[in-house]
Amino acid sequence: MVSGDPARPDPVISTTTRLSLMAVLAGAQEVEFAAAREASGLSDSVVSKQAMALEAAGYLALRKGHVGRRPRTWLSLTPAGREALRRHIAALRRIVDLAGT
């Protein structure tokens, strides 16, 4: 599911926190929750809240697992999320380019 006009910024990713989280995830297949939190510069609660919102939008997948005995949560972008982010970035670039011309 990719929402909105592909030529415009995606409203689901419009907040900087969601954009940061999705951008961190874009470079990996799967990122462990703590690593995503550190790389995105967000707090535990913000990552958790935004991850759930992005999951509801179909942009992000959550996977619960264990490393040894410790529970871990892994975050990954869905194909729709990856495509939405690509389009969002392209739309942002267009806005910047148009302003520069």
Add this chain to the structure above:
Amino acid sequence: MAGMDPERAARDLAEADQRLRRGAELTTPPRWSRLVGIVGVVVLAARWDVPASAQRWYAVFPLAVAAALAVSVIFERTRPRARPLALPVGWRARVWFAVLLVVAGVALVGGGLGLRAVGVPLPFTLSSVLTLGAVWLLNWCYERFGGGYVQRVRRGQW
């Protein structure tokens, strides 16, 4: 969102770029060549002075490799990081990756069989060098082609 101002768009782009790089850095593949190299050099150096009466110490090589792998597994399992997008992207990279894997396998197996066929005994040191060379080649293939997507992401070409 249609009315997003260029300043905000530029800020978001910079933020996305920065976070993308941070995410890509999480997936940096481990430098197996260093690990294999260190183990190999230590084992080979020790080998030169091993007297014939202590041939059983040859077992130190697989033991050292097993120990190195065990340490790396523990390290991989305990640190909170990311799984890289390790698969090569694009048919050309995939083909080259597959070809080089086959070449490495042939170098390892064919080298040993070839030497045996021509009557050359395969001493421990030589077989170790062949093994290390093959592992190094596999590692080089992985780093050269496996991380192609990540490398492109780091350059902002994604």
